[in-house]
Amino acid sequence: MSTQQAAAFNRDQAIRIEQQITLQYRFAAGRHATRFFTALRDEGKILATRDAEGNVMVPPRPVCGLSGLPMTEWVEVGPDGVLAGCTIVYVPFIDPMTGVQRPVPYGFGLVRFTGADTSIYHLLDATEPEQIGVGKRVEAVFKPREERTGSLADIKHFRMVD
């Protein structure tokens, strides 16, 4: 019987096994998101939830994480707002919604809708990248009604407001 020492292992000849796993999911958006996306799709409105202390949050949710109180009231916010954070993305990145690379560069940021206390991530119109900055005013650019499906992508992107 012969024995082989681990030292004899040649790293350059290490074998790698390739696999591709495709998994498909269908997520229930839930009552709050369904109400939000329905209003977005059908009326071009941005809805938020409010609690008794006056905290206004997007995405809408059943309970405020800060106060612990139920968020039972619905209010309209936006569709304009302020950039709480922003970037121009240059590195190629696979879009998980399509499986293909999103064209770069593109703008990306945190938008705080007027009237809301929280922000959401979304794409920014980057045709004039020097106009993009923290604290700048933006507004939602909606897709045409017939192209809306009831998702956050019904907002095409946010454009800078002069």
Add this chain to the structure above:
Amino acid sequence: MTPVRSAIVATGQSDHGRRFDASMGELAREAIDRCLGSRGLTFDDIDAVVAGNMEMFEGIYLVDQYLVGALGALGKPLYKMNTGGTVGASTALACYHLVASGRHKRVLGVGFQKQTEGSAQSAITTVGDPVWERAVMAGAIGNFATMASTYIAESGVTPEQAAKVAVKARRNACLNPHAHLKLPNITVEEVLESEMLAYPIHRLDFCPSSDGACAIVMAAESIAADHAEHPAWVHAVATSHDQQYMGDSPKRLAVMRSLQAATKKAYKLAGVTDPRHDFDVAELYEPASYAELAWYENVGFCPMGDGGKLIDEGATLIDGDIPVNPSGGVLSTNPVGATAMIRVAEAADQVMGEAGEHQIPGVRRALATGYGGNAWSDVMILSRELPATPEVSA
């Protein structure tokens, strides 16, 4: 019930990097063998095992089953942790709780990740809320870039100050035999001239994607001194969450609510009143250069807004008054399931006086942090002294 005082008595790390030569189990075993071997321990000495890993990077769901042999867990309790970027620190905290509860005397914690086996940025996308965030995510880089923009607006920190952190990390890594990215001649100019990934993050402002594993042994007071001359006693553990969505925290990074809350609790437990003075070294979880500057402020090493000033003064360099990440940090090595445990293990090594070439002389007390998910923070404080009170958990 009074908790059992507990200490880290052994650590071990794999060689981190692109490890096409090793399977996940072999990589974990490399760290475990070094950890147990450093003290002459065997699997017979281990009562329970806690394993930390983020499944989506390799697409292997039941790693605890798949690695039961590699982890030496046959016939023992084996607990699996996944708390995102914090997982390695959460695993160490779980080891602490298992020993402090009196249930076990010696618990092995192992964090591991093989990031080269999948698509790291796509895996990170699965961290995002499927309904609200995935459609517009830009991976960890876009997320950090956005946070950094807020931090810049808030503090006035400059790209040069961030680049100094990037330089410090890769130079310190040259002293660490386990580190992945070692760049002895890196300069601030080189960082600023490296490819822009997402403004303001250059390629050299960001962490690499590594394969690696890290292991620790947590031991009860009754036996800790049998295994280490200077055990690294746990003086505080704390975890804190923020709200669930990425945009919920108003100035995330600049004002890291969960890190402030976790350090506040931990400092109270450990009697830390002046963090810059009371700690001899810190291992902070900094996936991006800007994050480290923000963490300086949020853990209280300097006033809010002065993170850039601290690096300008050289205070956090390996020979500064509060060295941060002498190991090279996350900016030099990021096998995510292991990364936060590496912070804990490096802090323990510093306290035990066993950090090798990057040892800071005379360390009595060290801070380790984990960052992950949306805005979640873990904190562990380790000391050379036996804690005065066994109540160290928040």
